[in-house]
Amino acid sequence: MKFRYRALARAGATALLASGVFATAGAPASAAGTQTDFELSVVGTKVGGVAEGKLGWAKITNKGTGTPSKLSVTADLSKVDSERIVAMPMTDGDCRAGERRQFTCEIAAEDIPGPGETLEVPVFVIRGKAGQTSYHAPVTFTINSPDDTNESNNSKTIPLMISGWPGVDLGVLVPDVKAKVDSIDDLLSDEEESLPKLRAGDRTLVAGFVFNWGDQVAAGLQVKVKLPKQVTFAETEDDCDYSADKRTATCTYRDFTLMPESFSGEGDLGAVFYWPVRVAEDVEGPVTLAGGSWTVNALGQAPVPQVSRSAAKPLPKNAKMVSAEHVGADEVDFTDNVDDFAVVVAGAGNGGGGGGLPVTGVQAGLIGGIGVAVVVAGGVMFLLARRRRVVLVTPGDEKPND
Numbered sequence: 001m002k003f004r005y006r007a008l009a010r011a012g013a014t015a016l017l018a019s020g021v022f023a024t025a026g027a028p029a030s031a032a033g034t035q036t037d038f039e040l041s042v043v044g045t046k047v048g049g050v051a052e053g054k055l056g057w058a059k060i061t062n063k064g065t066g067t068p069s070k071l072s073v074t075a076d077l078s079k080v081d082s083e084r085i086v087a088m089p090m091t092d093g094d095c096r097a098g099e100r101r102q103f104t105c106e107i108a109a110e111d112i113p114g115p116g117e118t119l120e121v122p123v124f125v126i127r128g129k130a131g132q133t134s135y136h137a138p139v140t141f142t143i144n145s146p147d148d149t150n151e152s153n154n155s156k157t158i159p160l161m162i163s164g165w166p167g168v169d170l171g172v173l174v175p176d177v178k179a180k181v182d183s184i185d186d187l188l189s190d191e192e193e194s195l196p197k198l199r200a201g202d203r204t205l206v207a208g209f210v211f212n213w214g215d216q217v218a219a220g221l222q223v224k225v226k227l228p229k230q231v232t233f234a235e236t237e238d239d240c241d242y243s244a245d246k247r248t249a250t251c252t253y254r255d256f257t258l259m260p261e262s263f264s265g266e267g268d269l270g271a272v273f274y275w276p277v278r279v280a281e282d283v284e285g286p287v288t289l290a291g292g293s294w295t296v297n298a299l300g301q302a303p304v305p306q307v308s309r310s311a312a313k314p315l316p317k318n319a320k321m322v323s324a325e326h327v328g329a330d331e332v333d334f335t336d337n338v339d340d341f342a343v344v345v346a347g348a349g350n351g352g353g354g355g356g357l358p359v360t361g362v363q364a365g366l367i368g369g370i371g372v373a374v375v376v377a378g379g380v381m382f383l384l385a386r387r388r389r390v391v392l393v394t395p396g397d398e399k400p401n402d
Helices: 004-009 184-188
Strands: 013-017 038-043 046-048 053-062 072-076 084-088 095-097 100-107 118-127 136-143 155-163 169-175 205-213 219-225 231-233 240-242 248-258 268-277 287-298 339-345 363-367 382-384
Touching: 038 136, 038 155, 046 118, 053 136, 053 169, 072 084, 084 100, 084 136, 084 155, 118 339, 169 287, 169 339, 184 205, 184 268, 205 219, 205 287, 205 339, 248 268
Parallel strands: 046 155
Antiparallel strands: 013 382, 038 053, 053 118, 072 100, 072 136, 084 118, 095 100, 136 155, 169 205, 205 268, 219 248, 219 287, 231 268, 240 248, 268 363, 287 339
């Protein structure tokens, strides 16, 4: 998946929208691009229990051979009661309101996925002040590019839902692997664009975020990671079982706990897991190695304890949740428990294969300081990227911005 770690880390600005409506001034100029085929899928649009909201994802995969310079995503909320629930995409490009509660966000040119890559656009799903009972309504997401040669896979209509049932609601996000990374700090830093390109023979990190958007504690976690062909795990770890070809790891962390984001209280959004892997020496780049995937599941669940987040940090080996009473959990929304990713290998050149990474085995750590402000208090609080220009409008002031 093509997703900027720091784009999530910087998403701390909030805006109050009385009815889930926003607009921005001006429309971006059109630019010529290259023909390709974009495909859209949408996951994570169900809010359960007493959770106030979550992040879903609009996934845009480039199935073709070109990289256009213009791409946008539109959310049609015309059939949704905004007093109950709203869903909005978040991009680094400009966003504008159209007729009948349709909202379009431009994808920044540098974020448009190349051949074989996938861009994950965050979609904020927030329950409104009247969203205290079960509810569902259709919402349609559509992607648009003048260079897309196949429109049959550009639109998805999915249910936007509120469920009264409590439970764990795990989500996973795995960006595409494109750089030779020596440490997780480098991957999470603001210098990600300056990291060296990944080449044949290199060691790097496969990393992913795990979230809990529910209203119950995830007591124990299973993570299954499948690597693309010609990519293997560079090390083994005691909590994981590996396939004979070293391309699949099933890791079980029985002492791992993950608090619901809405109850974390200290600004933490989730945990990041990372594994050292190696690209085969005989890979001929440039090439995108598709077929990677993560699947996450909670082993059990428990009520939110009356302790602070710091007293129950979700680290695999030094935190234990003792209040879980059964194995297995009531998962609110399974659609975002699986995420695909690709490994993008650059062309010929000495990538410095070999050497060592300053990590051993599977590692996990908290992502600090990037909590989601999801509050209902006479309106809805949205997180927006720092470069977005936002105009706040009330229902009576809503006007299209052409």
